[in-house]
Amino acid sequence: MADTGGIGLTKKKDENFGEWYSEVVVHGEMIEYYDISGCYILRPWTMAIWETMQAFFNAEIKKMKIKNCYFPLLVFPAVLEKEKDHIAESEVAWVTKYGKSDLKVPIAVRPTSETVMYPYYSEWIRGHRDLPLKLNQWCNVVRWEPSNPTPFIRSREFLWQEGHTAFATKEEADKEVLEILELYRRIYEEYLAIPVVKGKKSENEKFAGGLYTTSVEAFVPNTGRGIQGATSHYLGQNFAKMFDITYENEKGEKAMIWQNSWAYSTRTIGVMVMVHGDDKGLVLPPKVASTQAIVIPVPFKDADTQAIFDACSKTVEELSEAGFRVEADLRDNYSPEWKHSHWELKGVPLRIEIGLKDLEKKQVVCVRRDNSAKVDIPIVDLVKEVKDMLDKIQQNLFDVAKQKRDASVQVARTWDEFTVALSNKKLILAPWCDEQEAEEDVKARTKGEIGAAMSLCSPFDQPQLPEGTLCFASGKPAKKWTYWGRSY
Template identity: 50%
Template sequence: MAPPHAKSSGKQAGKALVVPLNNGISVTKEANFSQWYQEVVTKSQASTFFDVSHRLFPFPGSAYTDQLFSKASSMHIWNTIRAWFQTRIEQMGVEETSFPMFLSAKSLEKEKEHVEGFAPELAWVTKAGDKDLEVPVAVRPTSEAVMYPYYAKWIRSHRDLPFRLNQWNSVVRWEAKQTTPFLRAREFMWQEGHTAHLTEQLAEKEVLEILELYAGVYEQLLAVPVVRGKKTENEKFAGGYWTSTCEGFIPATGRGIQGATSHALGQNFSKMFDITVEDPNKKGEKIFVWQNSWGLSTRVIGVMVMIHGDNNGLVLPPRVSKFQVVIIPVGLTAKTSNEVRENLAKQIQDLAGGLKENGVRTEVDNREGYTPGFKFADWEMKGVPLRLEFGPKDAANSVVTYSRRDTGLKGTIPLAEVAKEVPVLLEKIQQDMYDKANEYFTSHRLTLNDWAEVIPALDARNVVLIPFCGEPSCEERIKDTTKSDEHRELGPDGKPQPSMGMKSLCIPFDQPSGIVQGETKCLNPECGGFAKSWVMFGRSY
């Protein structure tokens, strides 16, 4: 519950904000989402773009920008996620590892079907110094080809199972398209887990346990709602058995976005790499192990920015923000005596100390030569969840003035209650941010039984649940027939971008009622087949 004496600042959630001239963002989220996003992540210092020569670009829209350099704020978010996730997978018995980043052409040849999808994005090392390599090596786009030959050596008995390794590393995928901070970069950070199990049932259990942890990263840490489900055959992991996924939603564009995936690989890779154990139930017979792989990348940060950010910059959930509270001295003028300044400075340090003792990550902005207004805008841009203002008048009234970053709501807290009330308020901010995003996602996830309503629903920035047969050819046809000429958003170059066709996002585990097997038709009017399930479709990133 919010502390007493709360009053509105006029910046309530859901209303379009006028961009202040001094916040450094040249476009609104509503007018040009793509450019707004790129400006927010760079001007808030969440990331910086470099070309391959590490020359800093003045604007991130260049087609030649490549490496993404994450600043302290985004690295704190990633490390918070890492610590949260690592603790939980260690409890499951997953061990941390580190494998080489280079792959030989021979190892890649072994898994043609899997690598085929990555082939256009493979980066090859062809020179060492000024000499050509006799055998070029690829930089890993993912690590199956480098890890699984060792799994075949290390896993000798069913007693070695389950075999579970995870590594935190970077991978390279040489994107031909324009790069986008966090969402699409040629090099990005992630974790990749690779495990082996004796039976299909044990492997499946782990796939879903990991998926729930990924959902926890989004919902518990980033205040981002996701839909849990299974990918269609068209969208599953290449070479895998089946893929589970967390799917998010970007309100500003109405597009879905894949959050994280946990793959049941079946026995496909164990057969490629001859990873076998003796069948404990049939002495002398060998069985191929059942494998999983699962990954979560720094894309999570981009999803968080897109959903929560506004026209003043980042809006960070308290649980992942490097600083949860910033304290800014106010009300000081040239006439303020040294004694008043010193007393105020001591009270502010006491305030900060009390908050830190209660586990609140707190920063005091004592920069000289900057007005309070400038500092307000600066910390708003960086997304700090809660601003505390403290000046001579506040001291006289024994209160602290607060301002919430997510809603702009302002109020006061009794000075003696700050250390106790602020943690409560931060948890309320965290929950309110999730509730707002969840309400929007829920209201823009439409269940449809009439094909004529599909394109209008997409153009109104929704995703849709429709009865679907699951056939890959039908899915391709749906993608083609749902393209729209309506221009829905501007690109970084300021030119309108046409609307894409919708693709399947997932088969939600939480299925609405209404489909009768063998009776309910696939909603695609060109299909004629029977629907197997409700499938969530949408335009997507």
């Protein structure tokens, strides 16, 4: 391999996943570490991905008549106190001074916005004509993670959207929970090319302020850990009681609203890096990559360099006009080999090379990032072939990720099978009695240096449960199949 000037990674994904991940997100120019631990600078390469997902999600929720708004970052402790059962006090950051003076009352930085928003829902909702009230905000939140922060996956400040909706009926709320969850599945599977399982969280793992929590769950085969991809909560009337959110129904009677809340965050981007990245760096799905193809000139000493550069610029122009996100790397202080490694590290889906022979043959050379396949493309077919290749890369990334995920799933019917599967870093599907005591027992019995096993979700798509099947943990009659494993 040609010398790449030391820009490659020093750690391998299979050998030292944690350090490999840290190298990839920094050298791939996704983030930069900041002075404050757990806070990260999100560089343009990251923000472009976030904006693509945001554009998709915004368009979809607007079809559902959900409107965007913005609520303040700061919360009075008296209001936050109402939610003390739902958020970890140790994770709340506080503002205690302005200038050199102490604030009379410390003010919290929002860890989530239920308590910020719902006092106003109580004011705005008076009669049945005020319903449904469906709001979403794109914002940052702060949760002071006590353990070691990880870029994207567990950071102390992160970006997210949070939707907060109120309905006159339970049925409307139930329906929306699953509609939003389907949008989250689409973000992961259609945009990030990551397979996920849609399901319901256990009583132990649900959002404490809700009646039930649904989620999309991803899995990272290299670490054998599940990861909660996004959540859609059915809140019922818990917060309505807490904040006295009532309205006058059509009969003139006082009634209480039904609520949901739902969110996905920049964690999505970390999952994408973990699932698709390799020993050369990032591997970006074409749908979210800010640059889908990079055009690189391959000049020779005696060649007409200007003609090659002109062909590169023309290629960029033609593909850009056709709607692709394309750039040319015309820097003359780097070799083509260095550029190859640089753009591989950044995960650009397609590399287009143009040299003297390509000019003569009226072609370009295309190299796929996902599988390194190299093919000559006639200039006349360029737009059609590039579209075809990008579609194939997107699909292949999903197919390979699904194959690896599916190969990691193991059915465990007994405790012994469960512990063997856990030690082999598997995503475990096991019959469960659906009792909190049994789940707590699993956590206690598997607790170790790398964390305890937990229930991830009970999939909506339930395999058949033969009569007489017993719970793997308690030995009691099983009620459902549930995914288990260690989690981020």
